[in-house]
Amino acid sequence: MLLERRVAIVTGAGRGIGRAIAKRFAAEGASVALAARTAAETGAVAEEIRGAGGKAATVTADVAQTEDCERIVKAARDAFGAVHILVNNAGIYGPVRPIEKISLQEWDEVMAVNLRGAFQLAALVLPHMYGQKSGVILNIVSVAAKAAYQWSGAYSASKAGLIGLTHTLAAEGARKGVRANAIAPGPVLETDMSEKLRGELAKFRRGDSSAIGAQMAEGTLQGRPQTTDEIASAALFLASDLASAITGQTVNVDGGIVFY
Ligand SMILES: NC(=O)c1ccc[n+]([C@@H]2O[C@H](COP(=O)([O-])OP(=O)(O)OC[C@H]3O[C@@H](n4cnc5c(N)ncnc54)[C@H](OP(=O)(O)O)[C@@H]3O)[C@@H](O)[C@H]2O)c1
Numbered sequence: 235m236l237l238e239r240r241v242a243i244v245t246g247a248g249r250g251i252g253r254a255i256a257k258r259f260a261a262e263g264a265s266v267a268l269a270a271r272t273a274a275e276t277g278a279v280a281e282e283i284r285g286a287g288g289k290a291a292t293v294t295a296d297v298a299q300t301e302d303c304e305r306i307v308k309a310a311r312d313a314f315g316a317v318h319i320l321v322n323n324a325g326i327y328g329p330v331r332p333i334e335k336i337s338l339q340e341w342d343e344v345m346a347v348n349l350r351g352a353f354q355l356a357a358l359v360l361p362h363m364y365g366q367k368s369g370v371i372l373n374i375v376s377v378a379a380k381a382a383y384q385w386s387g388a389y390s391a392s393k394a395g396l397i398g399l400t401h402t403l404a405a406e407g408a409r410k411g412v413r414a415n416a417i418a419p420g421p422v423l424e425t426d427m428s429e430k431l432r433g434e435l436a437k438f439r440r441g442d443s444s445a446i447g448a449q450m451a452e453g454t455l456q457g458r459p460q461t462t463d464e465i466a467s468a469a470l471f472l473a474s475d476l477a478s479a480i481t482g483q484t485v486n487v488d489g490g491i492v493f494y
Contacts, residue, residue: 236305236474238263241314243306245297245355246324248275250425254462255321255469260288262470267310267317269293269322289314297324297351298343307358316366317359319473322352323374326389327427330434333387341388348392349399356403360412367411373400374465375416375484379474379494385438388439393418397484404482405426413481421450423459431483455490 239447242259246252247268253275256266260283268276273294280290291313293301310317328344329336356371363369378386378392380446397417403414429443436443451459468487471477486492 235263236470236476237319238323240318240473241267241310241316242319242321242473243267243310243317243355243359244321244323245269245270245351246299246374247279247307248272249279250427251419251422251462251465252323253279254466255323256290257283257286257288258463258466258470259319259473261286262474264319265289265291265293265314267293267306267313269295269297269306269309271296296347297322297355297438298346300354302352303351303358304414306355310470311362317362318366319366319370319372320359321372321374321469321473323372324348324351324445325374325392325427327386327431328388328392330385330431330438332385336387344388344392345395348389349395353399354397356414360403360407363407363412364410369407369412371400371403371407371412371414372469372472373397373414373416374469375400375418377418377420377486377488377491379418380484380486380494385435393447400484401482413472413477415477415480415482417458417465417468417472418484418486418488418492419460419465420454420486420491421447421459423447423464424460430491454488454489455472458489459486460489 248270276292293309298364
């Protein structure tokens with residue numbers, strides 16, 4: 235097993251990509267602390283993990299709230315005694331509108347969840363990771379940080395910011411046993427976020443949401459969406475010792491959309 239005796243925090247672990255990562259990590263031996271705002275969803279994922287013989291704890295928390303981030307790290311340490319892996323996966327798309335129609339409040343909300351929460355959680359776990367001379371931080375970003383799409387101003391900027399943060403985390407942690415990388419998924423059509431996004435785009439374009447999904451898939455070299463399990467596979471690789479020389483990178487798991 236690739237993650238035996240490791241403790242991982244996965245934010246946004248109640249559904250979608252975070253759920254797939256949490257389940258994969260647990261199947262590889264990690265004890266996983268699952269964080270999100272909807273207790274019923276994290277509870278259900280924890281049950282799935284325990285049912286399969288794995289170890290899971292849950293914490294109901296909003297990563298945009300300072301005290302909640304503190305509670306997430308405390309819950310993981312209280313339950314499992316350490317933190318070796320942090321996956322900053324919790325995210326929202328925010329307003330699907332042109333820049334001039336995005337309010338400051340909407341902008342701030344997206345930044346607070348997608349970027350500030352990741353920053354705060356990293357800052358909270360780093361002293362422990364430096365102390366134990368090992369740790370991995372994985373930030374889930376998006377091809378939207380690299381490609382140019384309309385109506386994604388706050389989201390794209392938050393994810394590009396998270397790539398910048400990943401570089402600094404890698405630079406500061408490299409000689410202290412801590413690696414930091416990002417994963418940039420393309421269209422993972424099966425998740426709630428993706429479904430909502432397609433609904434919003436359909437309103438804007440006066441089109442049909444399933445046709446928009448088909449267009450998104452067609453925009454990849456492979457001509458198909460990615461699955462949550464495919465994102466989890468990349469996360470497992472980067473979190474494990476198989477990736478021991480990889481830090482500061484953004485791995486595109488997008489079926490071929492962006493090439494840098
Ligand atoms: N799906 C895609 O096509 C795609 C593509 C590229 C990147 N991504 C990225 O992948 C990540 C996961 O997305 P997904 O598609 O799996 O979305 P999803 O199905 O909507 O899941 C998002 C998860 O994040 C949690 N979350 C949202 N806001 C939170 C907050 N303030 N505090 C704590 N947890 C919060 C949600 O739970 P609660 O609402 O209960 O808090 C949920 O568990 C996101 O960062 C997203 O930007 C997705």
